[in-house]
Amino acid sequence: MKILTPAPDFTLPNLSGTPVHLSDFKNKKHLVLIFLRGFM
Numbered sequence: 001m002k003i004l005t006p007a008p009d010f011t012l013p014n015l016s017g018t019p020v021h022l023s024d025f026k027n028k029k030h031l032v033l034i035f036l037r038g039f040m
Contacts, residue, residue: 009023
């Protein structure tokens with residue numbers, strides 16, 4: 001994958017279990033993704 005290539009769309013559950021799609025945030029100014037690995 002090259003630098004500045006758009007990320008592929010994916011879906012993950014939020015803390016409530018509701019599916020959230022990356023595309024839901026398209027055209028927003030800022031987006032922070034946090035992946036907790038084995039923390040919870």
